[in-house]
Amino acid sequence: MVTMQPDYSRQLLLKEIGAAGQAKLSQSRVLIVGAGGLGSPVLQYLAGAGVGHLSIVDADTLDPSNLHRQPIYDLADVGKSKVDLAGVAVRAINPSVVVQTHRVRFAAGNAVELVQAHDVVVDCSDNFRTKFLINDAAVLARRPAVFASVYQYEGQLQVYKPDPAHACLRCLWPDATADGVVGNCAEAGVLGPVPGAFGSIQALLTLKILLGVPGQLGGELMLLDFMNFSSVKLKAPRRVACVAPACALIHGIARDDEDLELELPSLAAASAQGLDLIDVRTDEEVATQPAPVPVRHIAMPMLLANPAQLSPAGHYLLLCASGKRSLATARELRKRGLTVRSLAGGLQNLRG
């Protein structure tokens, strides 16, 4: 069997690219946060263009409701890890691309390190929390970031660069928009081609940044409405005070993770939600006051000393007597990229 080689001839024809530009792309590293409706076209186009290294961050598994706006996936793969599937899709388009998959939440604890290891970060997330985290990591790591937000038929695009002309997200929205204020796809509804179009533009902006091609939305905010096909470009100047930490509040984000605690009537309810329970109390407490159902036990100091006991792919609910130690432990483990929550109020708060 002859192995097919990618052919970049159609883009090599552009005078802005040529052999030198193609070589530049092949040496570029791009981080894509979110392998969903925006991430699908971003991955397809960057892989097709021959960007040498693509890293994908997403902790989720494929749900049947994703498919209408995430055409890189197949119905037969529902339930599988999205980063694994996205990696397979990228390699199928272009085997010469090196793909690195991170099946973790993009979190305050891993954000800066991940962004720093790449030339550009592309925000393909669907929540403000992650967008502001990407912003802060980009400001701290001094890397360009390409943002898109979609709401029903409209959305906006913004590019941050470590350059005095480019506003960051916090320059425009100093009080970070809270999730839940504006609906995401799950609540507000969306037609697949809308994030598809925004993701395609993000891929274009990323290629322009890597190649140094003009028209990178420097210091501008672009609003597109696909209901009436209108577009507006607004000036988005950098705030004078925009320097870390003023425009990089990442450590604040780490502190107030809003969904860190989970309130539940019973431990059975946690298992029903697919959460793995971990009892972080001491050996003595577990012996004298066992949990109402059998629960895996790793005492808090042991867990903090060796977080690798938990799987990056798992969804964990930590519990202790009152919910204080489990909360502190969950906060620490999130900094290591693990998906953990804490049982609010602890065992003493359970009704069943």
Ligand SMILES: [Zn+2]
């Ligand atoms: Zn700023």
